[in-house]
Amino acid sequence: MDLISNLAFGFSVAVTPMNIFLCLIGALVGTLIGVLPGIGPLATIAMLLPITFGLPPVGALIMLAGIYYGAQYGGSTTSILINIPGESSAVVTTLDGHQMAKQGRAGPALAIAAIGSFIAGTIATVLVAALGVPLTALALKFGPAEYFSLMVLGLVFAVVLAKGSVFKAVAMVLLGLMLSCVGSDIETGQSRLSFDLPELADGIGFVTVAMGMFGFAEIMRNLEQDASRDIVESKITGLMPTMKDFKDSIGAIGRGTALGSLLGILPGGGSVIAAFAAYTFEKKISKNPEKFGRGAIEGVAAPESANNAASQTSFIPLLTLGIPPNAVMALMVGAMTIHGIVPGPQVMTKQPELFWGLIASMWIGNLMLVVINLPLVGVWVSLLRVPYRLLFPAILIFCAIGVYSINNAPADAIMVATFGFIGYWLVKCDFEPAPLLLGFVLGPLMEENLRRAMLIARGDPTTFLTRPISGVLLGIAAILIIIALLPMIRKKRDEVFVEEGV
Amino acid sequence: MSEGQGGARAPAQRHVIRSPKDFWGGLSLVLVAAFALWASSDLPGMRGFAFGPGTAPRLFAYSLMALGFGVMLVGLLTDGPPLEKFTFSGTFGGAALVISLIPIYYFASRIGKWVPGVPPDIVVAAIGASVVVVLAFLLTNVAPRGPLFITAATIIFAISVRPLGLVISSYVALVIAANATKEVRWLESMIWCAVLTAFCSLLFPYGLNLPLQLWPRF
Numbered sequence: 001m002d003l004i005s006n007l008a009f010g011f012s013v014a015v016t017p018m019n020i021f022l023c024l025i026g027a028l029v030g031t032l033i034g035v036l037p038g039i040g041p042l043a044t045i046a047m048l049l050p051i052t053f054g055l056p057p058v059g060a061l062i063m064l065a066g067i068y069y070g071a072q073y074g075g076s077t078t079s080i081l082i083n084i085p086g087e088s089s090a091v092v093t094t095l096d097g098h099q100m101a102k103q104g105r106a107g108p109a110l111a112i113a114a115i116g117s118f119i120a121g122t123i124a125t126v127l128v129a130a131l132g133v134p135l136t137a138l139a140l141k142f143g144p145a146e147y148f149s150l151m152v153l154g155l156v157f158a159v160v161l162a163k164g165s166v167f168k169a170v171a172m173v174l175l176g177l178m179l180s181c182v183g184s185d186i187e188t189g190q191s192r193l194s195f196d197l198p199e200l201a202d203g204i205g206f207v208t209v210a211m212g213m214f215g216f217a218e219i220m221r222n223l224e225q226d227a228s229r230d231i232v233e234s235k236i237t238g239l240m241p242t243m244k245d246f247k248d249s250i251g252a253i254g255r256g257t258a259l260g261s262l263l264g265i266l267p268g269g270g271s272v273i274a275a276f277a278a279y280t281f282e283k284k285i286s287k288n289p290e291k292f293g294r295g296a297i298e299g300v301a302a303p304e305s306a307n308n309a310a311s312q313t314s315f316i317p318l319l320t321l322g323i324p325p326n327a328v329m330a331l332m333v334g335a336m337t338i339h340g341i342v343p344g345p346q347v348m349t350k351q352p353e354l355f356w357g358l359i360a361s362m363w364i365g366n367l368m369l370v371v372i373n374l375p376l377v378g379v380w381v382s383l384l385r386v387p388y389r390l391l392f393p394a395i396l397i398f399c400a401i402g403v404y405s406i407n408n409a410p411a412d413a414i415m416v417a418t419f420g421f422i423g424y425w426l427v428k429c430d431f432e433p434a435p436l437l438l439g440f441v442l443g444p445l446m447e448e449n450l451r452r453a454m455l456i457a458r459g460d461p462t463t464f465l466t467r468p469i470s471g472v473l474l475g476i477a478a479i480l481i482i483i484a485l486l487p488m489i490r491k492k493r494d495e496v497f498v499e500e501g502v
Numbered sequence: 503m504s505e506g507q508g509g510a511r512a513p514a515q516r517h518v519i520r521s522p523k524d525f526w527g528g529l530s531l532v533l534v535a536a537f538a539l540w541a542s543s544d545l546p547g548m549r550g551f552a553f554g555p556g557t558a559p560r561l562f563a564y565s566l567m568a569l570g571f572g573v574m575l576v577g578l579l580t581d582g583p584p585l586e587k588f589t590f591s592g593t594f595g596g597a598a599l600v601i602s603l604i605p606i607y608y609f610a611s612r613i614g615k616w617v618p619g620v621p622p623d624i625v626v627a628a629i630g631a632s633v634v635v636v637l638a639f640l641l642t643n644v645a646p647r648g649p650l651f652i653t654a655a656t657i658i659f660a661i662s663v664r665p666l667g668l669v670i671s672s673y674v675a676l677v678i679a680a681n682a683t684k685e686v687r688w689l690e691s692m693i694w695c696a697v698l699t700a701f702c703s704l705l706f707p708y709g710l711n712l713p714l715q716l717w718p719r720f
Contacts, residue, residue, distance in 0.1 A: 178534075193538060388683075389686065393695065396652060396655060417600060424592055429589065430523045459552075
């Protein structure tokens with residue numbers, strides 16, 4: 001079978017000592033930032049992008065991917081032990097996980113989170129491998145119009161699934177698209193919106209925006225909160241869950257994996273939404289939903305499996321279509337571009353070692369993570385005692401040196417600082433920066449495909465609707481927007497009615 | 503923010519701006535879009551059915567402006583949570599520091615000659631860094647320390663890393679950054695910053711083989 005021989009080829013790439021080592025580093029860093037609240041995978045990958053410059057491309061991507069799914073493992077540890085999500089996708093795990101810890105069952109909670117994640121990771125790895133070939137074949141049929149429509153759909157998904165106002169999310173996408181215009185025009189080379197500053201002539205760096213909006217803005221806001229963290233000293237006794245725990249959670253793991261895999265593939269999805277959806281679903285179908293929130297093991301198993309599955313399947317659209325479905329994958333585009341790889345269907349044919357090696361490494365990474373997380377849990381917990389006042393200068397200086405070293409350009413570091421307080425302002429006004437980043441990455445691709453499609457159609461904009469694949473994609477996007485707006489209209493109406501009734 | 507209390511003389515409950523986060527956020531987007539429209543006004547637009555360099559930026563800017571107005575309108579018509587602490591002071595504090603660099607950037611060649619015998623780029627870096635640090639400490643009266651000192655530290659690193667090298671610039675930047683929290687402990691942070699500087703000076707140039715200069719060039 002092709003799948004098996006492809007995977008075997010992938011493993012032969014992934015088990016070279018160098019790649020195993022990089023996978024381990026990725027998994028370790030991922031766990032570390034997953035455990036520490038206040039630093040997410042997005043900020044970390046943004047910070048580490050420049051560092052991967054000196055690595056071979058396969059190794060670089062293996063390491064960065066490890067950080068993403070490693071963070072899903074690490075996040076659960078903090079959620080369970082101290083009731084603070086170490087990572088945003090582990091928010092729901094606090095509900096039942098910490099209750100279990102309070103009842104003295106921290107060990108089984110940690111174990112089931114890791115085991116669930118591992119099972120989900122294994123299934124998701126196979127899924128990525130299996131879907132890769134057919135989706136790549138489909139992607140080769142895409143012309144500029146289809147690509148443009150697909151990106152519109154991706155952005156619409158991001159908007160619909162972002163929390164808060166739909167208008168604000170669309171505005172963020174547009175701001176990202178506009179920022180991506182800065183620099184030279186792709187066709188004529190004319191400089192746009194750059195005010196004749198040589199520092200802006202090449203456009204704004206992707207790392208600059210990501211690091212500023214996520215890394216720096218996050219530090220600025222974290223510093224305003226009370227820095228003290230209370231670690232609930234709960235003794236972890238007996239890691240192994242009982243037979244009953246396994247029986248209770250195996251179904252939840254399966255459903256969480258399925259839901260997570262699906263939400264990971266969809267553009268705009270990702271591990272946070274997957275975890276929420278899996279928890280809600282599990283609670284809905286449970287025979288005794290009152291157990292949830294009081295230490296139900298399903299409430300740990302389902303979201304933890306889901307977020308790990310989603311973090312892996314979100315690589316599918318990136319690797320096959322070249323479209324990043326969420327902000328972390330947008331960073332992966334950045335990583336690939338740094339190494340001169342254009343994400344898209346040609347990755348699989350031109351760089352099979354990258355495609356299959358990355359997939360195989362995911363499984364190896366998951367295996368490592370079980371070991372890193374279960375026996376070593378005490379090490380990670382002790383890390384939580386490092387106060388933030390020591391942590392943030394380290395993050396800051398790594399960012400500053402990292403971004404400076406990409407082009408040896410001091411202006412880049414000043415731009416990071418600028419995007420830092422811009423991100424601070426946006427978050428304070430309840431704007432989500434993630435859609436902005438997605439818009440920023442997709443901007444040049446979208447503009448290019450839009451211009452090409454319009455040229456091919458001799459200036460006729462209906463080409464996007466009359467070409468079948470493109471039309472279907474835009475149709476789905478339109479339906480999604482309508483669905484997203486409907487409940488908002490209804491809710492707003494209700495509010496008006498309430499006010500008038502008073 | 504004074505406009506926010508525009509209706510203060512009327513019975514206090516109803517402000518003109520009912521959801522300030524939406525209103526001010528929307529307004530900022532409108533301003534950014536207007537700025538982008540102005541900046542892209544000299545770019546050629548459509549040529550027949552081919553896009554010109556200015557088409558896409560203007561398309562995005564007009565849409566952003568429309569949505570910005572939309573979000574502002576939401577802020578006027580629906581009730582929302584009040585602004586969070588430091589929304590304005592934090593943002594403008596950081597902005598003020600970056601803006602203070604503009605005159606230094608434009609007059610760099612003149613400032614460089616101020617101290618004879620010292621290489622001009624070192625003079626510019628030292629004066630720029632002092633301006634930013636003094637300004638940051640002055641602004642602590644009105645703005646939160648986080649955005650101020652994070653921005654200040656990054657700027658200082660950026661302007662001094664070339665003339666002064668990695669070791670000095672990152673140590674100074676770290677010490678400034680440590681001020682971003684009120685619980686700064688001087689001895690502890692001096693030592694910790696030295697440890698971090700040593701770590702970075704080994705990791706980036708040697709561990710990762712990045713072409714970074716460690717010491718000032720004279």
